[in-house]
Amino acid sequence: MELIQAIRGTRDILPDEVGYWQWVESIARTILCKANYLEIRTPIFEQTSLFERGIGEATDVVGKEMYTFSDRGDRSITLRPEGTAGVVRSYIENKLHVGGVQRLWYTGPMFRYERPQAGRQRQFHQLGVEVLGSNNPRADVEVIAIATDILQALGLKNLRLDLNSVGDLEDRGRYRQALIDYLTPYKDELDADSQDRLSRNPLRILDSKDRRTQEITQNAPSIIDYLGEKSRTHFDKVQQLLAGLGISYSLNPRLVRGLDYYTHTAFEIISDDLGAQATVCGGGRYDGLVQELGGPDTPAIGWAMGLERLILLLQQLQNLPQSELDFYIVSRGELAESQATILAQKLRNAEFSVEVDLSGSAFGKQFKRADRSGAVACLVLGDAEAENQTVNLKWLKTGEQNQFSQSDLLTQTEEIRSKIQASRSSGTTMSQ
Template sequence: MGEIKALRGTRDILPEEVNYWQQVETVAKEILTKAAYTEIRPPIFEQTALFERGIGEATDVVSKEMYTFVDRGDRSCTLRPEGTAGVVRAFIEHGLHAQGVQRLWYTGPMFRYERPQAGRQRQFHQIGLELIGSPSPVADVETIALATDILETLGLKHLSLQLNSVGNNEDRQRYREALVAYLTPYKDQLDSDSQYRLDRNPLRILDSKDEQTQAILENAPRLLDHLDADSQAHFEAVKRQLTALGIDYTINTNLVRGLDYYTHTAFEIQSADLGAQATVCGGGRYDGLIGQLGGNETPAMGWAIGMERLILLLKQLKPVPKPELDIYLVSRGDRATAQGLKIAQTLRHQGLRVELDLSGSQFKKQFKRADRSGAIACLIIGDEEVEQGTVNLKWMATQAQSVWQQSELIANGDQLRQQIWEAKHRE
């Protein structure tokens, strides 16, 4: 039997990298909580119809990229390729509209059958936000501002906000007709994907990376020129509010995003440090999706940050230090190790970060691991300490040692915690 490895397009997130992920999750949670967003956790798989109806059957996601299977109940199920549809389904199913405007966020894995490359996997992860229930352009700007806050707090540089309006359904239909009329004489000169999309989903041609197709699009009609008065007013208000907050933006008339449910504002936050796959956050308004999926007509705005691409950027900035270890506890012998566990648990309950060496190896080897651990102090228990009810405390920076009674250490953990705090700040 051959060696079993992770499937192509999936990867293990090993302990040395997890610190980056935890940093992102902590920053996002803190910023979103301050803005009154609460976490929601929808299932990882849903009925296939949810994504077909919500995302659009003509999109690449639905037509080419979904992981779909039939379960034992003969139901077609799909691993979620994005987060918004599941949140909207939960909003409808649980009657959340009765609770007023909903500010929700989520995080977790998504699945698309794409060609793996740097920052793009078949199992990938997102942090997403949905603001449901407000038609105001201020809602659009609040969500964009929060995404900007998260990325800038993490220390990202060279970011640019790409902004566009895709209007309402009537705007897009007028533009679709104009775009098809313009591109049809050039059909044979378009790349193969764009030729296929011309009849099914022509707005997606604007996303083409083919140089010849992009050259043809240079003189194509612009979606912004096909907006009605209300759509234009909404977009102008978004731009004014962004300027008022000091958030710079660039109008990108080819930005339409890859999902059919978007209306009005569409945006991406891109990084110049990511190469071809430059987008680290993307989203927009989706006023028609909730009604389309069977709920009451409800305006909404949201975005998602791609974790894998974000981690690539963070790794370029600087290493994320390992969580600081307060105490490394070495012991020798069954009785000493058992007593060491009791002390370690007590100190952990008192707020200290303690690692208990369980190797059973000689003290010399354990001391070397203590040196490498980065701990502030080392506690040492051997047979003699067990008999006498003591423990040796060694400060790693100075090598100074002292003897504590185990009962005193357990009873006065606050005193040790204060000494460790002082030692950290001396360093």
């Protein structure tokens, strides 16, 4: 029989890696809650038109990368390739604008048909934030500062912030034409994708990874030179506020991001420890998207972090502390095994972490597994202990042993908890 395997571009997140994911989610949740960002959970699939209108039909995401299918009602459905469009749809549909400025965050799987590689999968996960209802430059700086806080709280150091402004629609229109005028004489030297983008989405050519195209665009006009007074004032204020917070940045006029809905501030946070796929967070302002999708005129800004890429970086840079197990219970014999199950549950109810050996194998093998478990102490029940309603407690780091009646063990939980904490902090166990 043929072995069924995970589909290419998807992967299992196994128990020895899940701890990194939980750690990132915990750190992010704590920092976002402190800034009063509220979690939102939107469907994994949406109407295809949401992404066509929201992201832009001329983008690679819509044109090449979406997972789109017809459902049984012959409706065109797409697995979400990013999180912002769904959040905006929910914002409009549920009239969240009535409540004033909305600070929202989300996390979950996204889907794009890309070439799988390290840190990039066809099913991938993002953590993102959206601030809807404020055009103040302080909102731009707030989301950048929060992203920085999260990454620094995870222990990342070799990070840099690239910053740009893509202006408003009028600014981009003027710049778009200037870029076309500059690039047209080089059309035959551009890579195939850039030739296709020249008339449809020329700003994306600035993001090309083709070496010759990069050489050509090196001397291309800068969008900063085409910003109107309003856009320039906004961008200047963003830079002043970042400086006030001590957040260093580099101006990168080639930074345009990949989606059509961006306006004004665009930014990426890049790790110098990741190689080619170096961006761990990217985002910007999208003041026209809510209105484009049928809602009121609403300024907004947000970002997303690719979690696969972030976890890959964390695994390279640091070991995750192992989960702390208090007790490993060894038992053998029908009565002893029954008592072990009951004792384990009572200890868990007393806020201890407990693993029960379920193998029924010889004591020697169970003791070896206890040593490998990382538990502070081992509880032992055999025929004699079961008959007498007792339990042996063995401190695994020192080999010291104590015997308790099972009832006494449960009445001395605070004393035992103190010994467990002392063992973890000193590497030894205090004497009984």
